[in-house]
Amino acid sequence: MQLQGSLAGDSDTFQDFCVKCLTPQVHLNGFQCKDPAEVQASDFTSAVLKNPGNTSNGLDVAVTAANVLTFGGLNTLGISAARIDFGKNGLNPPHIHPRATELLYVLQGTLLVGFVSSTPENQLYALKINAGELFVFPKGLVHFQLNVGDGPALALSSFNSQNQGTSQLPKALFVSNPPIDDAVLEKALQLNAADVQHLRALISKT
Structure with a gap:
């Protein structure tokens, strides 16, 4: 008789931590749901990414998030997005997203992008990508984006979490x-x- 294996794992979290509480309180992983009778089509649209972000800062970058905190219709759906505006030489500095893989799509300009593996060698995977190209950053790994083009750059990121954390x-x-x-x-x-x-x-x- 051939034995069959099985795998199991915990679901992904929506927050940094959830300490066990023994008192009778309710803390939801996410947000409470609207009464379906009160839901309207407008709950499923948002203009949060419509306008350019202000890149007048020390890093010459602006990240605008469309996650459950800014777009309520995403609650429980496990997806979110972000608009990243880069001024000339703008840098989205090394960072991690503890709860999501990131898929970045360049809309304008040229970016140097990369991530570092968690292996003992700390392998760097980096290259330049141009408008129309994609790059994926695995969940939880240190990564960055630097504008190496001649002018401003614009990218759109999507995440497999309603609140990816940064x-x-x-x-x-x-x-x-x-x-x-x-x-x-x-x-x-x-x-x-x-x-x-x-x-x-x-x-x-x-």
Whole structure:
């Protein structure tokens, strides 16, 4: 007799954590649902990505999210999107999406894109892509996009989560709340105390 194997796994989460609560309270993974009798066609449309974002900042980039927080019709559907506007030399800095794979489509310009694997070798997969081309960033891996064209660039990203979550590495390390102890950053990144303070001040402004 041949034995058949089986696989099982937990469903993906919609938030960073969900600590067990023993008191009789209800906390939903997502949002409560409207009474179907009150749902209208307008609940399933949004203009949140219609207008360009303001790229006048230290990174020359603007990311506009269309997820369950800004577009209620996405609740429970496991999908979301984002518009990414790049000024010249604009950078969407190294970051992760803990709950989603990202599929990026370039609408205008040329981007240098890449991600780093979780293998011990920290393999970088990077290349330049142009308007009309796609690139996929696997779930949870560090990735980035840099405008390397001669002018502005525009991209559209889609995610297989209603709330993909985003953690920018520079901000997570240097402007967390409360701050990570200086000794941790100094040893991990081989910096001195003055370097850490300089980076905290600089990154807090971007």
